[in-house]
Each structure stands twice: as structure tokens, then as C-alpha cells.
Amino acid sequence: MIRTSTGFEGTDREAAEKLWDMIKGVRVAMMTTLDDNGRLNSRPMATLSHAGFEDGNLWFFTRLDSQKVSELDRHWRVNLAYADPDKEDYVSLSGVGAVVRDQEKIRFLWRDIMTTWFPKGVDDPEIALLKISVDQAEYWDSPSSAMVYAYGY
Amino acid sequence: MIRTSTGFEGTDREAAEKLWDMIKGVRVAMMTTLDDNGRLNSRPMATLSHAGFEDGNLWFFTRLDSQKVSELDRHWRVNLAYADPDKEDYVSLSGVGAVVRDQEKIRFLWRDIMTTWFPKGVDDPEIALLKISVDQAEYWDSPSSAMVYAYGY
Numbered sequence: 274m275i276r277t278s279t280g281f282e283g284t285d286r287e288a289a290e291k292l293w294d295m296i297k298g299v300r301v302a303m304m305t306t307l308d309d310n311g312r313l314n315s316r317p318m319a320t321l322s323h324a325g326f327e328d329g330n331l332w333f334f335t336r337l338d339s340q341k342v343s344e345l346d347r348h349w350r351v352n353l354a355y356a357d358p359d360k361e362d363y364v365s366l367s368g369v370g371a372v373v374r375d376q377e378k379i380r381f382l383w384r385d386i387m388t389t390w391f392p393k394g395v396d397d398p399e400i401a402l403l404k405i406s407v408d409q410a411e412y413w414d415s416p417s418s419a420m421v422y423a424y425g426y
Numbered sequence: 427m428i429r430t431s432t433g434f435e436g437t438d439r440e441a442a443e444k445l446w447d448m449i450k451g452v453r454v455a456m457m458t459t460l461d462d463n464g465r466l467n468s469r470p471m472a473t474l475s476h477a478g479f480e481d482g483n484l485w486f487f488t489r490l491d492s493q494k495v496s497e498l499d500r501h502w503r504v505n506l507a508y509a510d511p512d513k514e515d516y517v518s519l520s521g522v523g524a525v526v527r528d529q530e531k532i533r534f535l536w537r538d539i540m541t542t543w544f545p546k547g548v549d550d551p552e553i554a555l556l557k558i559s560v561d562q563a564e565y566w567d568s569p570s571s572a573m574v575y576a577y578g579y
């Protein structure tokens with residue numbers, strides 16, 4: 274389903290490709306979660322763009338003992354915001370998070386740059402994958418645009 | 427109160443100034459709200475930087491009949507994320523929203539560029555101000571940094 278306020282008339286597939294281009298261009302998402310006090314918290318998260326965007330899933334590395342994982346434990350819905358103010362590109366994705374502890378997939382998706390956030394390396398037992406299953410997406414690629422694209426309904 | 431993982435040792439005032447510099451630099455926030463289905467939605471919003479950052483309040487224009495106002499009606503907490511991937515600047519602000527219908531303040535804060543989102547101009551009765559009272563702030567200004575700053579405790 275595609276709804277748009279700016280005359281976009283592409284297919285679902287074109288919309289998904291456009292979205293994926295914008296996501297890859299920005300790469301770092303602000304991931305917002307809800308905590309026990311009803312507070313909304315966000316933090317920058319590096320999208321594993323080499324993991325692709327199959328079936329509307331996006332992948333991230335996380336620590337199991339992180340605040341976001343305990344927040345996700347209580348409320349599994351998240352927002353992923355990709356913003357590039359210079360290009361005026363903005364994407365909002367709403368989805369459901371799942372922690373995935375698949376050692377083979379972790380090794381497959383690991384890149385050395387990850388040691389910035391996981392200094393003990395890929396064998397650290399605290400490392401897991403975070404899969405976000407996107408079920409609603411919106412993007413803005415000019416100041417006055419608004420485009421809503423929803424998956425899997 | 428200041429907590430930091432990267433050896434920041436400034437005063438509260440210095441931290442607030444640093445934060446405000448980053449906010450002004452990025453200007454457009456992704457504002458996340460919670461809807462009735464537990465879904466987290468975000469959209470780009472132009473910070474009224476000329477309204478200042480007194481008492482930890484940030485100001486925006488909004489339409490009264492917008493989705494975000496009806497979402498705020500049920501759950502007043504929001505997240506504001508300011509991201510600039512080129513500079514590697516990321517700010518997360520958690521706060522409480524309030525709709526303010528003060529015609530004098532609306533006129534005072536109005537700028538012509540706002541007609542992009544409010545084509546009927548400053549006299550449109552659907553225009554209101556959105557005040558976000560920030561009570562927690564975090565910023566990252568390099569890939570590995572994390573700094574937490576909390577106001578008003």
C-alpha cells in the first residue's frame with residue numbers, strides 16, 4: 274500500500290528501493306525505545322547495510338546487557354529515524370525488535386570497525402544481533418514532502 | 427548532574443551550552459511519539475532556534491489537527507533526535523510535550539519560511555506551538571563517545 278501527499282505514483286517495489294537507498298545513504302539510525310517510566314530514549318545505531326533489507330528487516334549489533342535490550346524486553350516496538358539535514362533526507366521506520374543470538378550469523382555480519390563499540394571483538398558473549406522488522410515507513414526527501422509507505426498489511 | 431563515559435569534566439552550564447550548539451547546528455529534529463497501538467512514530471520538525479533553550483524548553487510549530495498532537499494527547503512524552511551523520515553529531519533529548527495556543531507568541535516566533543508547512547500563514551487557526559520540556563539529554567560527538575546529561579533533578 275502506498276499513500277502519498279506529493280504525487281508519488283510508483284509501485285511498492287520502487288518505494289522499497291527508494292527507502293533502502295535513503296537508509297544506506299544515512300546509515301546511522303537513531304533508535305528510539307520506550308522505558309518503564311514512559312520515557313522515550315534514542316541512541317545512534319550503525320545499520321548493518323551488508324545485511325540487506327530482505328522482508329523489511331534491518332539488522333544491528335547490540336550488547337545483551339545494554340539499556341536498549343532491557344527496554345525492548347518490556348516494549349518491543351521501536352522507531353528508527355534516519356536523518357541527513359544536508360541532503361534534506363528524513364526516514365521514519367516503525368517496527369518490532371527481536372534479539373537474535375545466532376553465532377554463525379554474528380560472525381557472518383561482523384566487520385572489524387565494530388570493535389569501536391565491542392572492543393572484545395566478535396567472540397564477546399555479550400554481543401547479539403538486533404533484528405528490526407519494519408511494518409511502517411515514511412520518508413521526506415524535500416522540505417515540503419510527506420510520503421507514507423506501509424509494508425506487510 | 428553529569429555522567430560521562432569519555433572523561434568529560436565540564437560544569438552543568440558548559441554541558442548545556444555544548445548541547446545547544448549541537449541542536450542549533452542540526453536544527454531539524456526527528457520527533458518520536460507513541461500511538462494507541464504502542465507504535466513509535468517520528469517525523470522531521472524544524473526547531474525554532476530563535477526561541478532559545480531557556481529552562482530546557484524547545485519550541486516548534488504544529489498543526490492542531492495533526493497526528494502528532496493526537497498522539498501527544500494520550501502520551502505526553504516524546505524523544506527529539508538531532509543527527510548529523512557527516513559531522514558524527516548525535517543528540518537524544520527526552521521530554522514532555524505541551525500544546526501552547528498563544529497568539530502573541532505565535533506571531534513573535536513566526537518566520538516566513540514556515541509557510542512551507544503552514545501555507546495559510548500565521549493567521550491559520552490550526553497553528554499552535556509545541557513546547558518540549560527536556561528532562562534528559564545525551565549526546566555523542568565522536569563514534570565511541572556517550573555523554574548523559576540530566577536537567578532539573
Ligand SMILES: Cc1cc2nc3c(=O)[nH]c(=O)nc-3n(C[C@H](O)[C@H](O)[C@H](O)COP(=O)(O)O)c2cc1C
Nearest residue numbers: 413416419469470471472487488489492493494543
Ligand atoms: C525539514 C522538515 C521540517 C519540518 N518541520 C515541521 C514543523 O516545524 N512543524 C510541522 O508541523 N511539520 C513540519 N514538517 C512536516 C512534518 O515532518 C510532518 O510531515 C507533518 O508535521 C505531519 O506530521 P504528523 O502527521 O506525524 O503529525 C517538516 C518536514 C520537513 C521535511
